[in-house]
Amino acid sequence: MRYGVGIGREGFAWQGKGVIQWRQKWPRWKPPNEMVAGQPELAKFSIENGGMEPGLKNPLGARALYIFSDGQDTLYRLHGNPQWRSIGKAVSSAACA
Numbered sequence: 001m002r003y004g005v006g007i008g009r010e011g012f013a014w015q016g017k018g019v020i021q022w023r024q025k026w027p028r029w030k031p032p033n034e035m036v037a038g039q040p041e042l043a044k045f046s047i048e049n050g051g052m053e054p055g056l057k058n059p060l061g062a063r064a065l066y067i068f069s070d071g072q073d074t075l076y077r078l079h080g081n082p083q084w085r086s087i088g089k090a091v092s093s094a095a096c097a
Contacts, residue, residue: 014074018069019067021067023065024063027077029060031046033047061079063080064077
């Protein structure tokens with residue numbers, strides 16, 4: 001099966017070995033505090049505010065695969081995206097809670 005993805009833009013890339021330790025249908029998007037600090041308009045979706053409801057406008061799309069390394073959540077996800085033109089490009093902020 002082929003699964004096209006967007007990758008992390010500069011400053012949000014990750015490399016290493018990890019395992020998909022959790023899968024979620026219709027996930028909530030919760031940008032980490034570091035992302036909110038750089039983009040204050042995301043505060044309404046912060047971890048403290050419970051994140052963005054699942055749905056078609058959610059940046060994680062309909063499914064998310066959670067990458068762990070050495071038993072710890074890396075905060076990186078493989079996920080759907082409502083912006084299909086981003087597939088294969090370095091556009092994602094990648095880190096999500």
